[in-house]
Amino acid sequence: MAAAVAYQRKRALVIGINRYHRNSLQCCINDAEDLKAALGRIEFDVLHGIDCNIGQFYELIDEFVSGIQLTDLTLVYFAGHGKQSDNENYLLPSDYDYDFRGSESDYIIKHAINVQYIMKKIEDKRCCITILIFDCCRKSVRDRNPGIQGLSAMHASSHTLIAFSCAPGKTALDETQNGRNSIFTGSLLDHIKKPNIHIEDTFMAVAREVQSITGGFQRPFRSADLTEKVYLVANKVPVQPQVEASKQVNTQSCAIGQDTQISWKLKGIEKPQVRWFFNDQPLSTNDCLRVAEADDGTSTLFIRQTELADQGVYTARAINVVDAAEVKITLFIICIKPVIKFDLNASLEAMAGEAMTLKIIANGAPKPDIIWMRNSGELTTNDRIQMTTSTFDDELYTLTVLNVQPQDEGEYSAKISNVGGSLQSNNTYAIVESPVFVAKPITQKVKQGEAALFKAQIDGYPTPQISWLLNGKQLTAEEGVQMQFDATIGQTKLSIQKVDLEQHAGSITCRLENSYGNEEETVQLIVLDAPIIITQLPKEQETVSGRDVTLKVIVQGSPPPPSAQWFFKDILLGPENALVDEAKNEY
Structure with missing residues (x-):
């Protein structure tokens, strides 16, 4: 030429x-x-x-x-x-x-x-x-x-x-x-x-x-x-395929679940055909395994979302009319034990009726799984319990409990694991609630000398302190009353054995209090008793003819106030001259 x-x-x-x-x-x-x-x-x-x-x-x-x-x-x-x-x-x-x-x-x-x-x-x-x-x-x-x-x-x-x-x-x-x-x-x-x-x-x-x-x-x-000949295409003597690399690498590592690629530049005259093998078996491509050929002779194997099964020896074999050449590399899949980057708090409180959320940030390869537990029992999702996991490199795991109730109190733990290992984080949660009446006390009407019983059902966490008051004054056992509380059902009782009109009639108040609030409910104790004349009429009363005269008695009786009728020589007098002072019980 x-x-x-x-x-x-x-x-x-x-x-x-x-x-x-x-x-x-x-x-x-x-x-x-x-x-x-x-x-x-x-x-x-x-x-x-x-x-x-x-x-x-x-x-x-x-x-x-x-x-x-x-x-x-x-x-x-x-x-x-x-x-x-x-x-x-x-x-x-x-x-x-x-x-x-x-x-x-x-x-x-x-x-x-x-x-x-x-x-x-x-x-x-x-x-x-x-x-x-x-x-x-x-x-x-x-x-x-x-x-x-x-x-x-x-x-x-x-x-x-x-x-x-x-x-x-x-x-x-x-x-x-x-x-x-x-x-x-x-x-x-x-x-x-x-x-x-x-x-x-x-x-x-x-x-x-x-x-x-x-x-x-x-x-x-x-x-x-043109002063010289110009050839667009010149014959080339075929040359055996060769691997072009400044330094041949025999091993390669990849974290499980990550994408990786293996590239070799294989050149020859004429251009060789490249085939890939895995553990000496022909490699079939699919959605996770893809081969790309570049014009410069570089053949690249792309492996998507590596698994443990992808660990092994990969061979790129180049063949042309002269001979064949191959290069091998061992791919190691690395598993990383889960690591907690943001842990649960040692102790937290949640208000009853509101939502409670627990969060953990952890990573590892492959992406760790999580099991949420309460008091060593595995939790499952339902209409109140929700579990989510983010898709970022650092995994955010979230447990949400809606409409928190006292029975949700306990020790919560998160077990995080993958093939590389596992770890667990514990957290004690206290469920708090301001006091509330589930069933309120009701007004009682009791006959003089009989027993009166007031009942209320309450809720709150921590358990509220309970006080009973009579006409604004706190009652004590020394005053002949009994106060009881059944924590299993949240019921409180006030018992007065022998009701006395003068001593017990009036307002009964049940007061609840804990560190998150207070609540009270007031009802009436009505003592039913026959009227009693406390101050009698005088046996005799002198007056001067033509002057006014006033006769007065003081009467005690259960509400409503007793009615009174006046007689003169056994003849009923009209109401026009009769007066009543209910505050003083005077007639």
Whole structure:
């Protein structure tokens, strides 16, 4: 093979446009996509655009040109509409929409891409080789030389080759021979991949084939200024696959439940095929096991949410026509015993009727499980007990008890465990409640000398202190009363054995009190007794005739106050002269 230009990178800008406001095309997108794939197979780095408007077109040009280096071979390909105006050639973007009003020469300058603009930007980068390929279906603008069609002739600058799908002043056919590509690009796809062919010979072969297919109607044209041969593809002697690594690692670790990946760069000429094995058995891919191949020969095995079963020896085996090479690595799955990062408090209080929440933050690998217990009995979820676990790296475990009741009091513990081990945290909870009457005492009516019994059912935690009061004064056992409290059912009793009207009648109050509040309830003790005259009428009373005289007795009796009738010589007197002072029991 003759001496050739030595370049280090091959880079291409490939653009195809079918969709135009007027005269859309049929094959240009296929042409661009297929050439992109073909160039990629011969190790080109390709920037690709389809149906670009003028802004997108300029952005692609700027992005492509900005990455050009001195040692690059650059290739630009365009498939779409092209026009000439004032001996300059233009590539039409998808939003080109000349409406035949005014001068198209003025319109095209602002709304199309000047080919000389592209060439100038690339020339300024001084790369070693430039190849420009234009497969355009073209017409001359309508207001300048309407009889001329096609693009103007262009002369290649130094180290440049320009290839047109048709001769200057002529048009290319918007037809397809293979049902997918234009005639020119279809032929180019067949020839561009052939090794050890000088680029001018490639386009010479394409020109012969296109002329033959079209019966000489379409004659591809090229202009070149090359001083050495340019080969896009060169034959390479096959080389046995090799592992590229600065330092070969034989082991790798991963915490259970985490994602991991194993990567090896395996290269050879020709490119080897890589297969993966696990413990010397072919590895089948699935949702948790995935293999990705990069263009540089790197093969990566992705393992999602590792399990203990994933521990073992992984082998990447590369095979080509020369031989095979393999590399092994042992993956260890690490289990981490649970660690509590935020523990339960030693002792907490919760108000009865409200919600109680216990929280623990712990981590481990795999993610620990938790069992909540009260007084060594396992708790399960129900309408009052809720359990949640977060999905963050540090796991937050929560137990919530709704509408706390005194029976929820006890020692709560959380047992946290995984395959690496377990631990337990204890916590004593005291349930507190301000005093409340579950059943209130009621007013009693008792006959003189009989027993009176007042009962109330109470609740509260800690257990409230209970006091009974008579007319605001606290009662004691020394006063002949009995007070009892049954803590199992929360019932308190006040018993007065022999009720006395003077001593016991009035207000009975039951008062409850603990450190979280107090409550009291007042009722009446009504003593039923026959009226008793405490102060009698005088046996005799003298007065002067014509003066008023007042007779008074003091009477005691159970409510309501006794009624009184007055008699004179056994004749009932009318009520008009009778007065009653209930406060003093005077009649």
